[in-house]
Amino acid sequence: MQLERRSTTPRWLLLGAPVGAIAFTLLITSLLVAWAGAPVARAYALLLEGGFGSRFAWTETLTRATPLILTGLAAAVAFRARLFNIGGEGQLYAGALAAVAVGGLHGGSGFDASPWLLFPLMMLAAALAGALLLLGPALAKSRLGVDEVVTTLLLNFIVLLFVSAMLDGPMKDASAMGWPQSVAIQDALQLGKLIERSRVHSGLLWSLAAAVALWALLKHTTTGFEIRAVGANARAAAFAGMPVAAVQVKVALLSGALAGLAGAIEVAGRAGYVTLDMSPGYGYSGIVIAMLAALNPLGVVAAAIFVAGILVGADSMSRAVNVPTYIADVIVSVSLIAVLVATMFTQYRLRWK
Amino acid sequence: MASRRAAPSDRPRLNAPALRLRGITKRFGSLVANDGISLDLGRGEVLALLGENGAGKSTLVSILFGHYLADEGAIEAFGAPLPPGQPKAALAAGIGMVHQHFTLADNLSVLDNVMLGTEPLWWPFSRRARARARLLDAAQRFGLQVNPDAQVGTLSVGERQRVEILKALTRGAKILILDEPTAVLTPQESESLFATLAQLVAAGLSVIFISHKLDEVLRVSHRIAVLRGGRLVADLPAAGADKAMLAEAMVGRAVPPATKHARAPGAPVVELRGGTVRGTGARPLLDGIDLELRAGEVFAVAGVAGNGQDVLAELLCGLHALDGGTLTIAGRALPARPRAFVEAGVARIPEDRHAVGVVGDLPLWENAVLERYASPAFSRHGIVRRELALAHAKSLVERFDVRGTESAGLATITRSLSGGNMQKLILGRALAGDPDTKSSPPLIVANQPTWGLDIGAVAYVHQQLLDACAQGSAVLLISEDLDEVFALADRIAVMHHGRLGAPKPAREWTLAAIGLAMAGGEEAAHAA
Numbered sequence: 029m030q031l032e033r034r035s036t037t038p039r040w041l042l043l044g045a046p047v048g049a050i051a052f053t054l055l056i057t058s059l060l061v062a063w064a065g066a067p068v069a070r071a072y073a074l075l076l077e078g079g080f081g082s083r084f085a086w087t088e089t090l091t092r093a094t095p096l097i098l099t100g101l102a103a104a105v106a107f108r109a110r111l112f113n114i115g116g117e118g119q120l121y122a123g124a125l126a127a128v129a130v131g132g133l134h135g136g137s138g139f140d141a142s143p144w145l146l147f148p149l150m151m152l153a154a155a156l157a158g159a160l161l162l163l164g165p166a167l168a169k170s171r172l173g174v175d176e177v178v179t180t181l182l183l184n185f186i187v188l189l190f191v192s193a194m195l196d197g198p199m200k201d202a203s204a205m206g207w208p209q210s211v212a213i214q215d216a217l218q219l220g221k222l223i224e225r226s227r228v229h230s231g232l233l234w235s236l237a238a239a240v241a242l243w244a245l246l247k248h249t250t251t252g253f254e255i256r257a258v259g260a261n262a263r264a265a266a267f268a269g270m271p272v273a274a275v276q277v278k279v280a281l282l283s284g285a286l287a288g289l290a291g292a293i294e295v296a297g298r299a300g301y302v303t304l305d306m307s308p309g310y311g312y313s314g315i316v317i318a319m320l321a322a323l324n325p326l327g328v329v330a331a332a333i334f335v336a337g338i339l340v341g342a343d344s345m346s347r348a349v350n351v352p353t354y355i356a357d358v359i360v361s362v363s364l365i366a367v368l369v370a371t372m373f374t375q376y377r378l379r380w381k
Numbered sequence: 382m383a384s385r386r387a388a389p390s391d392r393p394r395l396n397a398p399a400l401r402l403r404g405i406t407k408r409f410g411s412l413v414a415n416d417g418i419s420l421d422l423g424r425g426e427v428l429a430l431l432g433e434n435g436a437g438k439s440t441l442v443s444i445l446f447g448h449y450l451a452d453e454g455a456i457e458a459f460g461a462p463l464p465p466g467q468p469k470a471a472l473a474a475g476i477g478m479v480h481q482h483f484t485l486a487d488n489l490s491v492l493d494n495v496m497l498g499t500e501p502l503w504w505p506f507s508r509r510a511r512a513r514a515r516l517l518d519a520a521q522r523f524g525l526q527v528n529p530d531a532q533v534g535t536l537s538v539g540e541r542q543r544v545e546i547l548k549a550l551t552r553g554a555k556i557l558i559l560d561e562p563t564a565v566l567t568p569q570e571s572e573s574l575f576a577t578l579a580q581l582v583a584a585g586l587s588v589i590f591i592s593h594k595l596d597e598v599l600r601v602s603h604r605i606a607v608l609r610g611g612r613l614v615a616d617l618p619a620a621g622a623d624k625a626m627l628a629e630a631m632v633g634r635a636v637p638p639a640t641k642h643a644r645a646p647g648a649p650v651v652e653l654r655g656g657t658v659r660g661t662g663a664r665p666l667l668d669g670i671d672l673e674l675r676a677g678e679v680f681a682v683a684g685v686a687g688n689g690q691d692v693l694a695e696l697l698c699g700l701h702a703l704d705g706g707t708l709t710i711a712g713r714a715l716p717a718r719p720r721a722f723v724e725a726g727v728a729r730i731p732e733d734r735h736a737v738g739v740v741g742d743l744p745l746w747e748n749a750v751l752e753r754y755a756s757p758a759f760s761r762h763g764i765v766r767r768e769l770a771l772a773h774a775k776s777l778v779e780r781f782d783v784r785g786t787e788s789a790g791l792a793t794i795t796r797s798l799s800g801g802n803m804q805k806l807i808l809g810r811a812l813a814g815d816p817d818t819k820s821s822p823p824l825i826v827a828n829q830p831t832w833g834l835d836i837g838a839v840a841y842v843h844q845q846l847l848d849a850c851a852q853g854s855a856v857l858l859i860s861e862d863l864d865e866v867f868a869l870a871d872r873i874a875v876m877h878h879g880r881l882g883a884p885k886p887a888r889e890w891t892l893a894a895i896g897l898a899m900a901g902g903e904e905a906a907h908a909a
Contacts, residue, residue: 032409033409034410248764248765248767249763249764249765250754250755250760250763250764250765251763253747253754253765256740256743257740257743257747257751260740260741260742260743261736261739261740261741261742263736263737264736264737264738264739264740264751265740265751266700266719267698267700267719267729267731267737267738268719268751268752269699269718269719269720269723269752269755379450
């Protein structure tokens with residue numbers, strides 16, 4: 029058995045590959061659902077209904093998708109330039125802390141500055157915190173050749189411990205009855221609700237705007253051209269006269285800033301404060317979403333809504349039939365692998381001897 | 382061209398040809414890589430396999446060696462059918478292969494390399510003494526001098542090739558396939574390889590010699606098989622064949638040689654004085670190089686790869702800063718940045734077109750403006766002016782005859798272009814120069830501009846370089862292909878160990894003198 033490169037890709041395969049990937053995912057996960065002793069068809073129906081089947085389901089899915097879009101974009105832009113930023117989770121928490129530092133400390137007074145000044149400052153601080161957190165690994169990579177996968181991944185744990193220290197220390201909310209949670213940002217800085225009687229907040233619009241802006245940046249600007257060229261072939265880009273090191277720094281700042289914003293928007297749109305479990309792995313899911321979207325910023329929006337819907341749907345399904353919510357992680361992971369394999373088969377074929 | 386075929390023989394098995402291919406067909410999707418190829422290799426015969434890139438040579442050899450499975454056809458080795466798709470069976474039948482890129486471990490000795498993979502893993506002791514005796518016996522028999530204990534990393538390229546050949550011979554090869562064996566050798570090393578081949582053949586071995594150098598093929602082979610587009614288009618004795626006829630068979634049409642326009646050289650364009658680049662090793666990469674290059678001349682730098690030619694090319698492309706000495710281009714000292722050199726009008730053709738010349742994953746039109754995307758001609762306020770870039774790419778494709786864009790047009794992914802068309806794109810990008818002034822570039826730096834290209838594309842690139850030169854460009858040609866050097870150059874100098882020998886007009890050089898200089902002979906003569 030061996031792999032051979034296809035000279036051309038037939039049209040039916042291009043269309044059939046995603047369908048095959050979904051079918052494969054459903055097959056694998058239904059085995060697990062059956063193993064858990066639940067009726068497969070009913071479980072899937074409940075999952076879909078819980079994620080997309082009602083007004084409430086949609087609002088929950090969109091709320092969950094908001095930070096996922098931003099972390100997905102953070103991973104997509106970094107991966108485009110071959111900067112493998114696995115640190116989205118840490119950058120998200122750093123952004124959340126920075127947001128609270130600007131919008132919540134000093135007894136919530138904000139030095140009596142106007143919200144019109146404080147809000148942009150809060151967002152800027154969050155973006156900067158995420159960006160600076162990724163700057164170190166990016167520089168270590170370009171100057172010293174240190175593998176950024178290792179440094180960004182390990183920084184996640186350092187940041188989480190730092191957050192833990194802050195939540196039990198200087199940023200602790202004394203009125204939280206001993207729970208490790210930060211003080212809240214001012215009410216005036218919290219994001220408004222988009223839809224009544226739901227948790228969807230205006231952060232969703234920020235996320236969508238970021239996706240469109242990143243898409244335009246990559247497609248139409250010289251900076252985007254540099255990012256794509258450096259990512260696809262850094263040697264050729266350098267030969268052609270592109271400032272490769274500067275492009276990599278720019279990408280690191282942009283990617284870190286997007287993940288940092290995800291943290292700030294999550295704080296400002298949801299609870300208003302930081303807890304140690306505010307992100308159920310949004311940073312890591314962002315990587316999966318970016319890959320599912322083939323690193324396309326507009327595709328990230330769709331992939332984020334898909335993943336969010338599965339997560340929300342699995343929650344409600346597990347309450348109705350006895351399948352653990354981990355099934356959501358399995359579905360998302362298997363679908364990622366299936367999509368990657370399906371993409372490979374559009375370019376290669378298997379030959380049997 | 383009339384195709385002749387060996388007469389079918391009913392000779393007994395004992396006299397069966399070393400190899401007999403019958404109707405070999407291999408398809409990749411809609412592409413027919415080998416189309417019903419029937420071919421015999423006689424015992425004690427050197428058969429040259431000639432053809433352009435993509436003609437099907439590699440596919441045929443891969444089928445022979447069991448790496449690919451033929452869709453149709455059969456192979457016999459010494460009268461016995463060869464089981465298809467099994468490299469082990471090919472080895473057992475006595476088929477040995479010497480790849481163009483050696484498969485040796487640099488940090489092991491010659492003996493270790495020869496033994497590698499020949500011993501059963503479960504055997505507790507290595508049978509070195511026996512292997513050594515076999516190696517020395519083969520070396521003796523075929524006149525291949527080699528020190529079994531030398532570390533392969535310390536050997537010259539010619540010596541490494543000898544190790545590869547010995548490796549095949551000690552495994553009992555009776556049919557030796559050599560893939561472009563002279564591509565990496567100096568003329569003297571090639572001579573010694575040809576002597577080796579004569580000895581192998583005298584000892585009864587059969588050889589398949591893959592090459593695209595017509596002179597060599599005519600010299601060393603008994604019979605020549607020409608492939609074109611997957612078909613066997615000629616199979617004829619070497620005696621009586623000539624270069625023009627073989628070239629025509631390969632390309633399918635007559636290939637006129639590039640024409641040179643006589644022109645008196647003009648003002649100096651490149652002035653390099655005492656140019657030194659240190660690098661990290663003990664020996665400087667460039668060691669006090671003096672070079673003066675004038676408008677309207679082709680100056681060729683010959684040499685064995687790795688003697689500093691690449692660094693010289695990179696210096697003139699703005700990728701290296703000088704550690705000592707001075708460099709001016711058209712009278713100006715430039716900062717060591719590629720963009721500064723591009724803006725000064727240096728047309729740059731890098732050695733490795735896939736890894737350095739283009740970004741393969743991007744569409745053709747973006748690669749067409751890869752060097753000048755930031756200039757006002759193609760962007761404003763940081764936004765790419767797509768219409769203008771597309772128009773520029775379109776004019777390049779038309780003017781430089783870039784093919785392979787039929788289905789996807791300017792959005793064709795650059796990786797999918799053939800080597801020749803990719804090089805035309807790079808050549809066009811470089812030679813088109815400043816899109817505003819449309820002036821021809823004052824300097825062209827061409828590093829191995831025709832490496833791996835087929836004859837038609839080679840002729841095209843040569844003619845473009847000579848035409849630009851006639852328009853007043855100075856051309857620095859760096860090449861290991863001496864045929865190319867002699868075909869294009871007005872003056873030639875040889876690089877060895879980071880030093881540039883004294884340049885002389887092309888007609889004052891002989892092949893032997895260049896070969897000696899490439900091996901460092903000139904330097905030794907100076908030192909003595």
